[in-house]
Amino acid sequence: MSHRYAGISWNPQKRAYDLMVAAGVVLYLVTFLALSSLLHPAATAETLLIRGFGSCAFLLLNVVLCIGPLCRLDSRYLPLLYNRRHLGVTTFLLGMVHGAFSLFQLHTLGDSDPLISLFTANRNYQSLADFPFQPLGFLALLILFLMSATSHDFWLRNLTPRVWKSLHMLVYAAYGLLVAHVTLGLLQSERSPWLVAAMGTSLALVLSLHVAAARKERELDDSTPKAQEENYVKVCAVSEIPEKCAKLVSLRGERVAIFKFDGKISALSNVCRHQNGPLGEGRIIDGCVTCPWHGFQYQPESGAAPEPFTEKVSTFRTKLVDGCVWLDPHPLPPGTYIEPSRIGRS
Amino acid sequence: MLEHAVAFLVRAYYAYTLAGCLFAILFVIRGVQMVDVQARGAGVGFRLLIFPGVIAFWPLLLRRWFEADGEAPAERNAHR
Numbered sequence: 001m002s003h004r005y006a007g008i009s010w011n012p013q014k015r016a017y018d019l020m021v022a023a024g025v026v027l028y029l030v031t032f033l034a035l036s037s038l039l040h041p042a043a044t045a046e047t048l049l050i051r052g053f054g055s056c057a058f059l060l061l062n063v064v065l066c067i068g069p070l071c072r073l074d075s076r077y078l079p080l081l082y083n084r085r086h087l088g089v090t091t092f093l094l095g096m097v098h099g100a101f102s103l104f105q106l107h108t109l110g111d112s113d114p115l116i117s118l119f120t121a122n123r124n125y126q127s128l129a130d131f132p133f134q135p136l137g138f139l140a141l142l143i144l145f146l147m148s149a150t151s152h153d154f155w156l157r158n159l160t161p162r163v164w165k166s167l168h169m170l171v172y173a174a175y176g177l178l179v180a181h182v183t184l185g186l187l188q189s190e191r192s193p194w195l196v197a198a199m200g201t202s203l204a205l206v207l208s209l210h211v212a213a214a215r216k217e218r219e220l221d222d223s224t225p226k227a228q229e230e231n232y233v234k235v236c237a238v239s240e241i242p243e244k245c246a247k248l249v250s251l252r253g254e255r256v257a258i259f260k261f262d263g264k265i266s267a268l269s270n271v272c273r274h275q276n277g278p279l280g281e282g283r284i285i286d287g288c289v290t291c292p293w294h295g296f297q298y299q300p301e302s303g304a305a306p307e308p309f310t311e312k313v314s315t316f317r318t319k320l321v322d323g324c325v326w327l328d329p330h331p332l333p334p335g336t337y338i339e340p341s342r343i344g345r346s
Numbered sequence: 347m348l349e350h351a352v353a354f355l356v357r358a359y360y361a362y363t364l365a366g367c368l369f370a371i372l373f374v375i376r377g378v379q380m381v382d383v384q385a386r387g388a389g390v391g392f393r394l395l396i397f398p399g400v401i402a403f404w405p406l407l408l409r410r411w412f413e414a415d416g417e418a419p420a421e422r423n424a425h426r
Contacts, residue, residue, distance in 0.1 A: 005384050007391025112349075115359070119352045149399035154392070158382060158410070159403075 005154055017083040021090055028056050050101045054137075057094035058178055061144075062202045064088055065175060069213035071292075075281060078292050085151045088171075092141070092148040099141050102134065133184035140177035143170045156275065165276055179203060221250045232319060232326040238265065238343055239323065246289075248280040251329040255280065256316055258325055259289060259300050264340035266300040267316035267327055274311070302337040366401035373400050373407055380414040381407065 008014070032052040036043065064087050070077040107117040122132035147168055149155075156164045179199075186195050228234070233251060241247040241260040248270060249256050255270035257280030268289060270280045277293030284290070288297035288306060298305055303313040312335035317328035320341045332338065374393040378385040385392070400407055 004386070005382075005388040005392045007389060007395050113353075113356060115356045116349065116352050119356075120349050123348060145398070146402055149402055152392070152395050152399070154378075154382065154385065154396050155399055157384070158407075 005152070013079075014083050014086070018086055021087060025056060025060075025090065025094065028059070029053070032056070046101060046105045050098055050105065053094050053101065054098035054182075057091050057098055058182055059202075060087060060091040060094065061171075061175060061178065062206055064091060065171065065206050066209050069209040072213040072216060072278075073209070075292070078281075081293055088144075089148045089151055092144040095137075095141050095144055099137065102137075106134075129187065131184050133181045133188070136177045136181040136184070140174040140181060143174040143177070147171060147174075153274075161273065161276060175206070220248060220255070221253070223250060231328045231330070232317075233329060234321075235325050235327050237324050238320065241265070241325075244284040246280040246282070247325075248278075249327065251327065254329065254331065256327060256329070257289070258318065258327065259284060260343070261287075261300060263343045264300075265318050265320065265325055265343065266338065266340045267318050268298065268300065268303050269314040269316075269331060269334075271313065272296050273313060279313070301340055302335055304335040363401060366404040369404040369408060370397050370400035373404070373411070377407065377411045377414075381410050 029052050032055065033048055036048050036051065040048075064084060067077065067080045067084055067087075071081045103114050103118065107114040107121065110117055110121075112120070118138060119132075119135050122130070122134070124130040124132060147170065150159065150164065150167060159167065183199060186192075186199065235249045235251075235258065236247050238260065241258060244259075244261050246257040246259045249258065255278075256267050257270045257278075258265060258267045261284045268279060270278055272279050272291040272293065274291065274294055274296045277291040277296070279289055279291055279298070282290045282292040284300065285297070287299070289300050290297050296305065296311060297309075298311070298313055301315075303315040305311040314331035314334050315336050315338045316331060317338055318341045319326045320343065325341070374397055378388075378393065378396070
């Protein structure tokens with residue numbers, strides 16, 4: 001949360017997460033290099049390193065892309081999302097090693113500049129089978145670099161959350177470029193059906209998880225209020241909201257999180273100011289609504305982060321009638337205090 | 347034709363990156379705390395972490411440094 005920037009705000013969870021990622025990467029690389037040197041004894045060490053780092057980066061990018069929809073489908077996956085940005089940076093670093101080795105091995109021996117050679121050595125841009133796949137990887141790496149370089153909260157604040165989020169949505173463009181890069185690379189150098197099958201499976205997994213998560217979100221957005229009266233709409237029964245958790249409703253295209261805590265009801269915008277995380281999927285911890293993504297906190301009555309932090313989200317007026325929650329769908333300015341509705345007084 | 351176009355783009359890329367590197371050195375030492383109050387007193391680790399991004403976005407940060415008021419740019423979108 002904002003106060004004064006630090007390089008990385010380490011805590012035991014982040015350390016454990018990073019240690020597991022590092023161990024997984026080392027294990028993958030060692031296994032890949034050992035198996036590849038047995039299966040392809042004629043391949044040079046540079047070639048094996050290029051393939052090892054490249055495949056590891058691509059695999060990790062698949063994992064990164066699956067985490068978001070998995071968490072929307074099942075909250076048990078949320079711990080994976082907590083430090084996803086380190087996973088993204090690791091993906092870029094592995095891709096950079098792959099790219100640097102490739103550029104050095106394939107494009108530094110001629111007269112022309114390595115980058116010019118990368119784009120001009122193979123000019124079969126009209127041919128699908130011989131299409132130059134290396135520039136696609138370079139462009140994907142450029143996007144991954146921009147994402148890694150702006151992963152610190154300084155960039156979120158200074159680019160504004162909307163621009164930052166748009167920039168980071170380019171991960172899908174990078175993924176598309178990498179799918180083409182890997183597929184064309186495999187077509188031109190390998191004929192193994194196993195590799196093609198693995199590629200197809202990973203693509204199908206990423207796509208199907210995104211479709212399933214989008215369907216679930218669509219169901220929420222399409223749900224209509226049960227009744228309407230003056231400025232208020234009836235949204236749910238109090239009993240539908242778990243204690244210290246929220247019920248999510250969608251009104252006029254806005255998602256609102258209705259929290260129940262200590263015999264009271266308060267409603268906030270569902271969107272965390274940090275990275276647009278879903279506040280309604282979080283819990284009330286120490287009296288504050290806590291975002292499930294990175295732990296940003298807001299007071300449920302005002303939508304304001306506790307001092308000294310400064311983030312604020314919009315609040316909504318609520319009232320209780322016959323055990324049901326009624327909500328005024330007009331958002332109030334971020335940080336506006338609203339007296340919570342008291343359960344048992346309706 | 348292709349070689350000339352690529353050579354032009356690659357040289358422009360090198361020039362942009364070189365200018366970004368020079369700007370980034372000044373920015374992480376002096377400019378960042380003027381652009382963003384939360385960077386005041388921040389350590390070396392933070393300054394090193396933002397260095398690559400400053401190289402990439404140096405024209406934007408140069409403009410913000412000139413207009414510096416220490417506040418983050420305001421968002422004009424709806425609360426969602």
